[in-house]
Amino acid sequence: DAGITQSPRHKVTETGTPVTLRCHQTENHRYMYWYRQDPGHGLRLIHYSYGVKDTDKGEVSDGYSVSRSKTEDFLLTLESATSSQTSVYFCAISTQDTQYFGPGTRLTVL
Amino acid sequence: KNEVEQSPQNLTAQEGEFITINCSYSVGISALHWLQQHPGGGIVSLFMLSSGKKKHGRLIATINIQEKHSSLHITASHPRDSAVYICAVSSSDKLIFGTGTRLQVFP
Numbered sequence: 001d002a003g004i005t006q007s008p009r010h011k012v013t014e015t016g017t018p019v020t021l022r023c024h025q026t027e028n029h030r031y032m033y034w035y036r037q038d039p040g041h042g043l044r045l046i047h048y049s050y051g052v053k054d055t056d057k058g059e060v061s062d063g064y065s066v067s068r069s070k071t072e073d074f075l076l077t078l079e080s081a082t083s084s085q086t087s088v089y090f091c092a093i094s095t096q097d098t099q100y101f102g103p104g105t106r107l108t109v110l
Numbered sequence: 111k112n113e114v115e116q117s118p119q120n121l122t123a124q125e126g127e128f129i130t131i132n133c134s135y136s137v138g139i140s141a142l143h144w145l146q147q148h149p150g151g152g153i154v155s156l157f158m159l160s161s162g163k164k165k166h167g168r169l170i171a172t173i174n175i176q177e178k179h180s181s182l183h184i185t186a187s188h189p190r191d192s193a194v195y196i197c198a199v200s201s202s203d204k205l206i207f208g209t210g211t212r213l214q215v216f217p
Contacts, residue, residue: 031203042196042209050203090153099143099205101153
């Protein structure tokens with residue numbers, strides 16, 4: 001699993017509140033990704049990072065921001081959570097041979 | 111039209127059957143991935159391939175770059191193979207995913 005952890009694993013929050021999800025890796029991989037998974041849509045890329053302080057947007061980046069101040073941590077922030085952001089969020093890293101996914105965070109926005 | 115299309119969307123099989131899941135894509139790729147996700151579970155990478163064929167146990171993945179098509183085969187299927195199988199392609203440092211094929215194998 002390339003030492004990927006996500007926290008929290010489950011969160012329930014209210015509309016309008018900020019939320020930060022954390023992805024942590026232990027193997028110094030350069031590329032890290034945040035995806036969301038929704039029924040009927042599959043996995044969709046929110047943001048990704050190709051190094052410390054180097055990030056770029058994915059296809060569903062509106063309403064999300066990211067930060068990567070250390071190689072091992074990639075944070076995803078929902079600036080003002082909305083019900084449409086209720087989803088399962090996966091972090092991933094890529095190597096030359098494969099991608100490794102974190103265990104996921106189930107977020108519910110009421 | 112999605113850039114990565116999988117078929118079928120749902121598949122049921124009896125234990126022991128040979129299973130094929132198909133993936134077609136419309137973009138230029140550097141590699142294609144097959145992933146497995148068990149219900150309520152995490153996502154595991156099964157294969158990454160850029161040409162030819164790979165085999166791991168009862169699983170075989172093939173890719174035809176010219177036809178932009180890949181297949182995942184499961185031989186001698188077992189109930190523990192029940193999962194969602196996801197095809198994804200690497201394009202410009204990013205993955206583009208299909209919506210998955212839900213497989214149920216009954217004893």
